[in-house]
Amino acid sequence: MTTITLPKCTIETLVRICDKHGNQTGELINILHEAQGELGYLPREVQEVIARQLRVPVSRVYGVVTFYSFFTMTPKGKHPISVCMGTACYVRGAETVLDEFKRRLGINVGDITPDGQFSLDSLRCVGACGLAPVVLVGEKVYGRVTPAAVEKILAEHAG
Amino acid sequence: MNNTQSLPMESTIKLQIDRRDVAVAPGTSILEAARGAGIHVPSLCYMNLRDTCISNLPASCRICVVEVEGRRNLAPACSTRCEEGMKVTTTSARVMNAQKTVLELILSDHPTDCLICPKSGNCDLQEMAARLKIREVPFKGEQSSHVKESSPSIIRDMNKCIYCRRCEMMCNKVQTVGALAAVNRGFNATIAPAFERPLGESECTYCGQCVAVCPVGALTENDHTNRLLADLADPSKTVIVQTAPAVRAALGEEFGLPAGTSVTGRMVSALRALGFDKVFDTDFAADLTIMEEGSELLDRLARFLDGDKTVALPILTSCCPAWVNFFEHHFPDMLDIPSSARSPQQMFGAIAKNWWAREAGVKREDLVVVSIMPCLAKKYECARDEFKENGDPDVNYSLSTRELAGLIKRANVEFDSLPDGDFDRPMGESTGAGVIFGATGGVMEAALRTAHELYTGKKLENVNFESVRGLQGIKKATVDLDGFELKIGIAHGLGNARALLEEIREKRCEYHAIEIMACPGGCIGGGGQPLHHGDSARLKARARALYAEDAGKPSRKSHENPCIIKLYEEFLGKPLGEKAHHLLHTSYFNKGKAIQER
Numbered sequence: 001m002t003t004i005t006l007p008k009c010t011i012e013t014l015v016r017i018c019d020k021h022g023n024q025t026g027e028l029i030n031i032l033h034e035a036q037g038e039l040g041y042l043p044r045e046v047q048e049v050i051a052r053q054l055r056v057p058v059s060r061v062y063g064v065v066t067f068y069s070f071f072t073m074t075p076k077g078k079h080p081i082s083v084c085m086g087t088a089c090y091v092r093g094a095e096t097v098l099d100e101f102k103r104r105l106g107i108n109v110g111d112i113t114p115d116g117q118f119s120l121d122s123l124r125c126v127g128a129c130g131l132a133p134v135v136l137v138g139e140k141v142y143g144r145v146t147p148a149a150v151e152k153i154l155a156e157h158a159g
Numbered sequence: 160m161n162n163t164q165s166l167p168m169e170s171t172i173k174l175q176i177d178r179r180d181v182a183v184a185p186g187t188s189i190l191e192a193a194r195g196a197g198i199h200v201p202s203l204c205y206m207n208l209r210d211t212c213i214s215n216l217p218a219s220c221r222i223c224v225v226e227v228e229g230r231r232n233l234a235p236a237c238s239t240r241c242e243e244g245m246k247v248t249t250t251s252a253r254v255m256n257a258q259k260t261v262l263e264l265i266l267s268d269h270p271t272d273c274l275i276c277p278k279s280g281n282c283d284l285q286e287m288a289a290r291l292k293i294r295e296v297p298f299k300g301e302q303s304s305h306v307k308e309s310s311p312s313i314i315r316d317m318n319k320c321i322y323c324r325r326c327e328m329m330c331n332k333v334q335t336v337g338a339l340a341a342v343n344r345g346f347n348a349t350i351a352p353a354f355e356r357p358l359g360e361s362e363c364t365y366c367g368q369c370v371a372v373c374p375v376g377a378l379t380e381n382d383h384t385n386r387l388l389a390d391l392a393d394p395s396k397t398v399i400v401q402t403a404p405a406v407r408a409a410l411g412e413e414f415g416l417p418a419g420t421s422v423t424g425r426m427v428s429a430l431r432a433l434g435f436d437k438v439f440d441t442d443f444a445a446d447l448t449i450m451e452e453g454s455e456l457l458d459r460l461a462r463f464l465d466g467d468k469t470v471a472l473p474i475l476t477s478c479c480p481a482w483v484n485f486f487e488h489h490f491p492d493m494l495d496i497p498s499s500a501r502s503p504q505q506m507f508g509a510i511a512k513n514w515w516a517r518e519a520g521v522k523r524e525d526l527v528v529v530s531i532m533p534c535l536a537k538k539y540e541c542a543r544d545e546f547k548e549n550g551d552p553d554v555n556y557s558l559s560t561r562e563l564a565g566l567i568k569r570a571n572v573e574f575d576s577l578p579d580g581d582f583d584r585p586m587g588e589s590t591g592a593g594v595i596f597g598a599t600g601g602v603m604e605a606a607l608r609t610a611h612e613l614y615t616g617k618k619l620e621n622v623n624f625e626s627v628r629g630l631q632g633i634k635k636a637t638v639d640l641d642g643f644e645l646k647i648g649i650a651h652g653l654g655n656a657r658a659l660l661e662e663i664r665e666k667r668c669e670y671h672a673i674e675i676m677a678c679p680g681g682c683i684g685g686g687g688q689p690l691h692h693g694d695s696a697r698l699k700a701r702a703r704a705l706y707a708e709d710a711g712k713p714s715r716k717s718h719e720n721p722c723i724i725k726l727y728e729e730f731l732g733k734p735l736g737e738k739a740h741h742l743l744h745t746s747y748f749n750k751g752k753a754i755q756e757r
Contacts, residue, residue, distance in 0.1 A: 048754065057331065059338060066344070
């Protein structure tokens with residue numbers, strides 16, 4: 001027997017979300033969306049619980065999670081960093097900014113720092129091309145970011 | 160055209176395909192209509208298992224595109240319905256160019272190591288490339304790079320996958336196992352178990368129905384031919400073989416014989432020519448299974464009729480290893496109801512290594528027991544720990560019907576002109592009851608023949624239980640045992656099995672005995688058989704071959720098999736006795752998932 005363990009409150013959250021959607025298979029995407037909203041990410045155990053509630057194979061849940069780039073199986077940091085790699089940001093040097101974040105944090109895109117403070121992601125266009133290159137830390141937007149500014153941005157959120 | 164002939168005029172749709180008038184039933188796809196009219200539109204992902212009412216129509220490969228007058232774009236024939244007055248062209252230069260481009264694009268992300276691919280010569284993609292005369296692949300660039308994975312039964316080489324999703328359809332819709340799903344995107348896209356873990360860590364039952372429908376070399380069996388050749392060449396080894404009932408009804412198809420040709424005698428001669436020391440029959444062990452399973456049924460019934468409320472009923476057959484895997488994963492709360500009897504393959508192995516070896520003066524470590532099975536799950540079954548003694552498996556390994564056919568071809572054996580050979584004794588002796596184990600309903604019928612006589616103490620005159628035969632997904636019947644109404648159920652295909660098991664779990668139906676076979680049609684449609692392409696006429700022909708062989712046997716009741724009687728007298732004692740329990744029975748494991756609070 002395989003045992004999947006999760007904190008009681010997490011299981012309760014997931015059961016509540018699934019119930020809210022009538023445990024309908026057709027609601028899988030909405031359920032995953034809400035679950036990620038509450039838990040930050042969708043690890044294996046979470047997918048197993050959702051599969052059980054909806055009575056669908058977990059392979060199908062995993063298929064949906066891996067199909068949509070919005071869903072993630074890795075946890076986000078306390079301060080999730082997103083570097084815009086849209087066309088405008090890219091041509092104005094977003095890649096060098098991203099490289100600087102990678103270097104300073106010692107992690108790759110999609111990863112989280114061991115202390116759980118920062119996670120790093122890239123995304124495509126936040127609709128603020130006039131401020132390119134753009135970096136988001138949590139809800140906060142930074143415009144015209146240079147590699148030199150990265151240290152200051154991180155310091156602002158550290159600790 | 161069989162769609163059109165019996166239908167009244169008002170319910171048909173008339174259209175033109177390649178300037179020919181065609182009339183079809185509403186809802187018919189252009190592809191079906193064209194094929195009905197003898198126009199063979201090419202296809203790769205499309206598959207129609209008519210008799211199960213299940214079809215695979217992802218329209219993902221686009222090789223079947225046709226021109227429909229008045230439409231700007233080409234239409235996929237598999238998923239475009241015929242409409243009144245439609246004018247379809249399947250052979251224009253535009254269509255042929257598009258098909259070529261589609262195939263070139265598929266091939267741009269497909270290895271070209273056809274010469275050494277296990278599917279070479281039997282691959283739909285290879286055939287298509289030959290048909291469309293592809294001579295180069297103009298598109299170069301990134302390719303998928305998935306890790307090849309090996310399980311005891313199935314090899315997954317997903318770089319060869321063309322995303323037809325037939326395997327996913329079999330696994331989810333027909334078998335309701337749910338091990339495989341489409342995951343990831345782009346070059347990482349693949350068909351895989353959840354979290355891309357190995358098959359062995361998923362709910363996979365190894366039924367092999369995915370392998371049976373894979374059009375390319377992405378899913379193939381774990382081939383043990385070379386292991387067998389090494390053992391046959393080793394003079395210190397005594398190599399004996401057992402052949403499952405369903406093999407004899409389908410092996411001939413691999414040599415161009417019509418479906419339903421029984422090749423028992425030729426198969427025995429071929430195995431002898433290959434160099435096996437003894438050619439035995441799993442049918443012998445099927446008779447033995449009936450002795451144990453039938454006795455278990457009668458024992459549980461007697462206790463039930465005595466008013467024992469704890470007795471686990473219905474009793475479920477346990478011959479099918481994919482079915483065992485299925486209930487261990489999906490019905491772990493019901494592990495007490497299946498019969499504890501081992502499958503015929505494993506009973507054979509246990510008797511061969513513990514009794515025959517001693518009789519024949521062969522040491523266990525020098526004896527190699529090989530099985531020829533219509534099944535891929537049997538490869539996994541013989542590797543299960545509970546069927547080993549000090550690490551030595553009772554059955555060393557299992558080859559599929561397809562692997563045996565391949566080996567016979569390699570061995571320069573002219574199969575067609577082989578004389579009929581006879582199985583060796585004693586473990587080649589069997590009754591008609593053992594033969595019909597290969598078809599859905601067969602195990603139940605064999606059990607009924609013996610249970611009837613043992614329960615009533617009277618001779619059973621008509622041994623044919625017609626009500627349990629046939630390809631209906633779930634069969635239910637009541638059999639009169641001298642006043643006692645025995646209620647039985649039979650399911651084939653794991654989707655049907657699940658439906659029946661859920662009825663039992665929810666106590667919606669009362670049965671005393673249930674037979675389950677994982678593959679559609681039973682073992683005759685097993686994952687290791689010659690590919691039947693969803694053609695149930697082939698399955699019916701194979702079943703007829705088995706029932707004909709049964710009818711021609713001098714004895715048709717397992718408990719009359721003289722070698723079985725002798726085996727009990729000289730070695731086993733009595734059915735369900737201590738020795739039988741040790742060698743012929745097993746236990747099951749909870750492979751389900753539990754979600755726990757931390």
